Every structure is written in C-alpha cells, then in structure tokens.
Amino acid sequence: MPEDRPQQGQHPERPRHDKYERLIEAARELQPTRTAIAHPCDEVSLQSAVEGSRLGLIAPVLVGPAARIQDIAAKAGFDISGLPIVDSAHSHDSAAKAVQLVTLGRAEALMKGSLHTDEVMGAVVAREGGIRTARRISHCFVMDVPGHADPLIITDAAVNIAPTLDEKVDIVQNAIDLAHAMRFQEVRVAILSAMETVTAKVPSTIEAAALCKMAERGQITGALLDGPLALDNAINPEAARIKGIVSPVAGHANVLVVPDLEAGNMLAKSLSFLAGADAAGIVLGARVPIMLTSRADSLLTRLASCAVAALVAEARRASMSSAIPG
CATH class of the missing domain: 3.40.718.10 (Isopropylmalate Dehydrogenase)
Known part of the structure; x- marks a missing residue:
C-alpha cells in the first residue's frame, strides 16, 4: 500500500490508475462487504454492483423496483440471478429501505444508484430510522x-x-x-x-x-x-x-x-x-461508509470507491471486535 514518503514529480514508468489498482487488490483480500445499492435503475449503477460483486469487493443487495432492475439487466446483458433484490416503489422508498438494511444489520455499506444524492443522504440523516x-x-x-x-x-x-x-x-x-x-x-x-x-x-x-x-x-x-x-x-x-x-x-x-x-x-x-x-x-x-458514485465516473473509479468502502468496513469490524471484552 502507500509508501512511507511519496516521491514528487513525474514518473513516466508509473502507469495511471496504479493507486486504484492497488486499492482494489487490497480489498479483494477481504470478505466481500455486504452493500445496499440504493435504486440501481440505470446501466451504470447496476454495472457497478455487478462488477463489484464479480471482483469480490462487495456482496450487493439491489434495492429498487424489481421489475425495472431486471429489465435493465436483461437489456444490458448483466447476470443478476445471484443477487438479492429488495423491491421498492420509487427512489425515496429505495433510499429508506437501503438505510433500513443497515439498521437491521444486513448491510455494512451503502452505494448510491440512479437517484439524487439528497434522497440518499436524507434517509441517512433522518431523525427516525437514520444512521447518523x-x-x-x-x-x-x-x-x-x-x-x-x-x-x-x-x-x-x-x-x-x-x-x-x-x-x-x-x-x-x-x-x-x-x-x-x-x-x-x-x-x-x-x-x-x-x-x-x-x-x-x-x-x-x-x-x-x-x-x-x-x-x-x-x-x-x-x-x-x-x-x-x-x-x-x-x-x-x-x-x-x-x-x-x-x-x-x-x-x-x-x-x-x-x-x-x-x-x-x-x-x-x-x-x-x-x-x-x-x-x-x-x-x-455515518454508521457505515457511503459511496456517492457518479454516472460520469469511470468503471475503475466506481470500483475504487467500492474498494475504499470495503477497507473502511473491515477497519470498523476490527475496531468493534477489539472493543468486545474477552
């Protein structure tokens, strides 16, 4: 992982994205992080879940209108047969149900899908049912x-x-x-x-x-x-x-x-x-790391966000384990 003292200046031999690739490789050594994907109702956000799962970075739970998610997967050629889906009525419902998975102990991370950031963060900071x-x-x-x-x-x-x-x-x-x-x-x-x-x-x-x-x-x-x-x-x-x-x-x-x-x-x-x-x-x-990925992000950047969240979730698990007596 990071060296003790970064060397400044240009390094022609150092390929672009090598930092992200190192992060992804480190996260792949861990157990996949159970991640609630809030409203993955476009190809980009669904691809993030599928590829993150394929690499073993996350264990996604897709939270959104089930029929719509399945239709997007079929059109894009994504195999989501092994991924659980929590059905929801609309984007606000998706955000609330994704956060609820955290409160129930069924998710250790959140990822924003094709909904507004305010919808996700509104559910996160809600006075009742939030995860502040x-x-x-x-x-x-x-x-x-x-x-x-x-x-x-x-x-x-x-x-x-x-x-x-x-x-x-x-x-x-x-x-x-x-x-x-x-x-x-x-x-x-x-x-x-x-x-x-x-x-x-x-x-x-x-x-x-x-x-x-x-x-x-x-x-x-x-x-x-x-x-x-x-x-x-x-x-x-x-x-x-x-x-x-x-x-x-x-x-x-x-x-x-x-x-x-x-x-x-x-x-x-x-x-x-x-x-x-x-x-x-x-x-x-919040109680878990939250990935606010953007549709403009490259796939590698979105996977790097998954890797960072996985490393944070692992650090929290280790901290909680060390805090338990005996």
Missing part, C-alpha cells in the same frame, strides 16, 4: 493523480459548505480514520489555506493553527498535522524548503484538508481536468 452517529458526516475524495506516488485524500469538497472549527475536527478525524483503513504507513495531514503564516486577516489560517494545537493536545489523534500550509508547500518538498518550513508534513502531505467546500471542489476538479486525476468518493461519519 455523534461524528459529523463528511466526504473524502481519494484522488489517483498521475505522477503522484500515493493516493491523495481531499476533504471536504462535497458535503460541508462552510464548516466551523468544531466541525473541522470531525472532518479531519474522519479523513485520518480513512487513511488508516487504507493502510497508510504514516498519515500526514496538511490544513490548507492561501498561505503558511497565521494572520487574523485570513480566518482559515487561525483555524488551521487551532487544529494543529488540538492534535497536540489529543483532541485529534492518529496523524501528524501541520498548518496553515499553502498547497505548494504541502505537497512539494522543494517549495517547503524554499519557504523554510521544517516539518514531517510539509512537502509530504497525503491528506489535504481544505478551508471550505468551494476551495475543495475547485481543487479536486482542477486535479481531475488539468492533471488527469480520477476521484473516488466516500462519505464517512
């Missing part, structure tokens, strides 16, 4: 960036619009837990801003400094934190050296925490459209 925890729900992109040695986690670019300092504590901890589930040898978190100096004129620099102090005091655990850091001196050792920043994180970050959703969204899309990166996504902070 005390932890703030947040999203992580797991980026496969060509020329960058290891997966790069970016958070939060999809759920929390303008998180408070307290909310950022959970966002950071969720990302750290994800990195451990992905078997990073060392988790190095950069709290990003536009600069690396603390100034009251830029509030995100003050919050970055506070988060680092909170990590020193044990309020955030499991990683090395540094911030504020600008993007260049977070991921490029030479940029960090020129600025005179000496820390185990500067130049070597493998988790990037952005100030707000706008910054994160622009960073992730810049990497995708200008650097040719792919972005697998996962939502954390």
Whole structure:
C-alpha cells in the first residue's frame, strides 16, 4: 500500500490508475462487504454492483423496483440471478429501505444508484430510522493523480459548505480514520489555506493553527498535522524548503484538508481536468461508509470507491471486535 514518503514529480514508468489498482487488490483480500445499492435503475449503477460483486469487493443487495432492475439487466446483458433484490416503489422508498438494511444489520455499506444524492443522504440523516452517529458526516475524495506516488485524500469538497472549527475536527478525524483503513504507513495531514503564516486577516489560517494545537493536545489523534500550509508547500518538498518550513508534513502531505467546500471542489476538479486525476468518493461519519458514485465516473473509479468502502468496513469490524471484552 502507500509508501512511507511519496516521491514528487513525474514518473513516466508509473502507469495511471496504479493507486486504484492497488486499492482494489487490497480489498479483494477481504470478505466481500455486504452493500445496499440504493435504486440501481440505470446501466451504470447496476454495472457497478455487478462488477463489484464479480471482483469480490462487495456482496450487493439491489434495492429498487424489481421489475425495472431486471429489465435493465436483461437489456444490458448483466447476470443478476445471484443477487438479492429488495423491491421498492420509487427512489425515496429505495433510499429508506437501503438505510433500513443497515439498521437491521444486513448491510455494512451503502452505494448510491440512479437517484439524487439528497434522497440518499436524507434517509441517512433522518431523525427516525437514520444512521447518523455523534461524528459529523463528511466526504473524502481519494484522488489517483498521475505522477503522484500515493493516493491523495481531499476533504471536504462535497458535503460541508462552510464548516466551523468544531466541525473541522470531525472532518479531519474522519479523513485520518480513512487513511488508516487504507493502510497508510504514516498519515500526514496538511490544513490548507492561501498561505503558511497565521494572520487574523485570513480566518482559515487561525483555524488551521487551532487544529494543529488540538492534535497536540489529543483532541485529534492518529496523524501528524501541520498548518496553515499553502498547497505548494504541502505537497512539494522543494517549495517547503524554499519557504523554510521544517516539518514531517510539509512537502509530504497525503491528506489535504481544505478551508471550505468551494476551495475543495475547485481543487479536486482542477486535479481531475488539468492533471488527469480520477476521484473516488466516500462519505464517512455515518454508521457505515457511503459511496456517492457518479454516472460520469469511470468503471475503475466506481470500483475504487467500492474498494475504499470495503477497507473502511473491515477497519470498523476490527475496531468493534477489539472493543468486545474477552
């Protein structure tokens, strides 16, 4: 899995997607994760379930109008004869029943099908029957960036619009837990801003400094934190050296925490459209990992999301097992 120190710069010998392929191979060593697929009523989302099952990443339960799912499978040539189907009336019903499978202990992960994200997340955070925890729900992109040695986690670019300092504590901890589930040898978190100096004129620099102090005091655990850091001196050792920043994180970050959703969204899309990166996504902070796959994602990216969810589910099983006395 990830190397101890990523090597920066271009690596012509390193094929694109190798990070995702490593994640998929790691997840295939585990038992398939029981996954409720909410409303897989188009070819793309049904393909994700079928291929994820074929590779042994997930054990899908298809939740949606049974006749419609079977019709899509027949037209696409997918064999779903071995996959259980929970019949539903419509997309909102699919989301509710998929979440219910989690509450009943019949699913360890959720995957979004051909319905709106708001429908899935509405069922997840519902006051009755939802699967929230005390932890703030947040999203992580797991980026496969060509020329960058290891997966790069970016958070939060999809759920929390303008998180408070307290909310950022959970966002950071969720990302750290994800990195451990992905078997990073060392988790190095950069709290990003536009600069690396603390100034009251830029509030995100003050919050970055506070988060680092909170990590020193044990309020955030499991990683090395540094911030504020600008993007260049977070991921490029030479940029960090020129600025005179000496820390185990500067130049070597493998988790990037952005100030707000706008910054994160622009960073992730810049990497995708200008650097040719792919972005697998996962939502954390609920009782199970949630895959918010997009119809625009490649099959490999959707399978990488399955692999990440499988690794998170395995880490949770291990944590729960160690917490049981005897």
